[in-house]
Amino acid sequence: MITVAAASVIFASCSKFDDMNNNPYALEAAPAQSYIHPIVFKTEYSLVNVYRNTTAHLMQHAVSTSTESTSRVVGNYAIPEATDDDVWTTLYIQYGNAFSMYDIAVKENNHTVIGIAAILKAMTISLITDTYGNVPFKDAGQIASQKEGGSVTTRYDDQREIYRSIVALFEEANDKFNDPAATDVDPICDLMFNGSRDKWQRFGNALYLRTLMRISNKVIEESDGVFEYNVQTGEAVDVRNKLAELYNCYVTGSGNYPMMRGIQDCALVGFSRYNSTLNTPFYSITSGNWNTVAACETIARRMLPTTEKIDEDGQKYYEYTVGLHASDPRWDCYYRKTLGAPTQLKHVDFFNFMQHHISKAGNSLVGRMPNGLTASAITQETYDLQNADHYSLINYSEQLFLFAEAGARGWVDAAGSPGARLDLFKRAITANILEWAPHNLTADSQEVQDFINFKVNTDTYSGKKFSDNPVEAILTEKWVSLFFVGIESWCDYRRTGYPVLKTNGPAAENKGILPTRLRYPSDEAYRNVQYFKEAVDGWLGGTNNMTTDVWWADTQESRDIRLKGRQ
Numbered sequence: 001m002i003t004v005a006a007a008s009v010i011f012a013s014c015s016k017f018d019d020m021n022n023n024p025y026a027l028e029a030a031p032a033q034s035y036i037h038p039i040v041f042k043t044e045y046s047l048v049n050v051y052r053n054t055t056a057h058l059m060q061h062a063v064s065t066s067t068e069s070t071s072r073v074v075g076n077y078a079i080p081e082a083t084d085d086d087v088w089t090t091l092y093i094q095y096g097n098a099f100s101m102y103d104i105a106v107k108e109n110n111h112t113v114i115g116i117a118a119i120l121k122a123m124t125i126s127l128i129t130d131t132y133g134n135v136p137f138k139d140a141g142q143i144a145s146q147k148e149g150g151s152v153t154t155r156y157d158d159q160r161e162i163y164r165s166i167v168a169l170f171e172e173a174n175d176k177f178n179d180p181a182a183t184d185v186d187p188i189c190d191l192m193f194n195g196s197r198d199k200w201q202r203f204g205n206a207l208y209l210r211t212l213m214r215i216s217n218k219v220i221e222e223s224d225g226v227f228e229y230n231v232q233t234g235e236a237v238d239v240r241n242k243l244a245e246l247y248n249c250y251v252t253g254s255g256n257y258p259m260m261r262g263i264q265d266c267a268l269v270g271f272s273r274y275n276s277t278l279n280t281p282f283y284s285i286t287s288g289n290w291n292t293v294a295a296c297e298t299i300a301r302r303m304l305p306t307t308e309k310i311d312e313d314g315q316k317y318y319e320y321t322v323g324l325h326a327s328d329p330r331w332d333c334y335y336r337k338t339l340g341a342p343t344q345l346k347h348v349d350f351f352n353f354m355q356h357h358i359s360k361a362g363n364s365l366v367g368r369m370p371n372g373l374t375a376s377a378i379t380q381e382t383y384d385l386q387n388a389d390h391y392s393l394i395n396y397s398e399q400l401f402l403f404a405e406a407g408a409r410g411w412v413d414a415a416g417s418p419g420a421r422l423d424l425f426k427r428a429i430t431a432n433i434l435e436w437a438p439h440n441l442t443a444d445s446q447e448v449q450d451f452i453n454f455k456v457n458t459d460t461y462s463g464k465k466f467s468d469n470p471v472e473a474i475l476t477e478k479w480v481s482l483f484f485v486g487i488e489s490w491c492d493y494r495r496t497g498y499p500v501l502k503t504n505g506p507a508a509e510n511k512g513i514l515p516t517r518l519r520y521p522s523d524e525a526y527r528n529v530q531y532f533k534e535a536v537d538g539w540l541g542g543t544n545n546m547t548t549d550v551w552w553a554d555t556q557e558s559r560d561i562r563l564k565g566r567q
Helices: 002-013 017-021 032-058 086-108 111-132 138-143 159-178 197-223 239-252 297-303 347-355 396-408 418-436 446-457 470-481 488-496 529-537 556-566
Strands: 062-064 226-230 235-238 267-270 293-295 306-310 316-320 390-394
Touching (some): 032 062, 032 111, 032 267, 032 488, 159 235, 197 239, 197 390, 293 297, 297 470, 396 418, 488 556
Antiparallel strands (some): 226 235, 306 316
């Protein structure tokens, strides 16, 4: 899309064909808004791939059952070098694109597009630094605007300094969106929000809320909650006050920081099995390989009622009771496998196969269908994780979980009463259920109500009620809800220690520590020699390891709770 837009601008502006010899097909000639969808799509494309290959296994959402992939046992923290650079190589490209987009938008004096570019810059660099810790930031951005022959070596910036800029970008985005000159953008350039300035601002503030919660424990521990985001001007935020302001904007529907109002505001990135340019990264995986990733017992025990039993050899095991109202309605959406389909059948042929194996009544002749769907309804792609018609950058339910946690921690008084935080908790779970299974459920469905009551009053996973430890209950249910949402569940675990996960199993490497960061890509050691060595010898203590906490995760609370999984 960018190339076509750039070429059309250049051809329209040339009075002679020879004029094209002056920097032909220059990307910077494209309008800033033409960058929006390519950045959004490629970022989400990368994130769902990282989730499937890494996050799901680290966070015990999934376990590999393949006997042929013993060299890639991410769940045991034996992470191969090829996996280390998955975020680095893909998202630095998108950060560079967002940097260029921002510069062009400033030249165009387009307030809305400046705001969107600021959000995309903040989002992409936060994903990179949250994965690795201290990373190239200021120099990395400058590379995007360099001409041929410029330096490609980049200094590593301290994560605290990077987050100063991230907060500043969100503040700038709101200033631009709130300007009377801000208007919608061309819908053809924005397939996620159809050009809506309003929805972009709400999305940006949901990310801002995520960011403030990410740094909150560390900033409160370091400076009683005050975070200076502009050292030159002295501008600062008190994280608790800012969280309260965001919550007030959400409740009242007014103010300078409009928030997501409901499921309709979820940041959904569209994919399509009918268009090769919009295929998922899993499109060509055979069903046999796709189904070698199965539900981990850890999350199965959270989503399904279990009874602890002892087998004939005296070993403890859990018996699952599927089908009761206490079962999680999302289970068949998360872990769906149509039994009877040939193992090596490719997705492109799956639908034709199913259409030839349906009874006159519309039922599958080869195995059960998920959540009561008939075989003829298999084209409802929401249930098809391998080739879904959308994945989410951030959901409305996550916003509710974040507010619930802030209230439970006593940071937002209006959300801090037992009734208010419990209501947010219940609404967050309900919203996530409907984000996954909207076809046959509503908030008032008996199945949803029974499940919510079960989670509040009886939890067979932790043995606790919501009132026993609201923060743990909120974060553990949030962990379930973050299925296929990039690296967010991993970030929450490092930030808070929740959910409490056993990490020192007999096959666990990395000293039994669930990785606190991914290693810098190996080629940095010879492509960026000086600054790579400074980073490794500096904050990493001499080794490019997976056990050093990133800045915002280095808190006493987080360390103490994570330690429980190794005891």
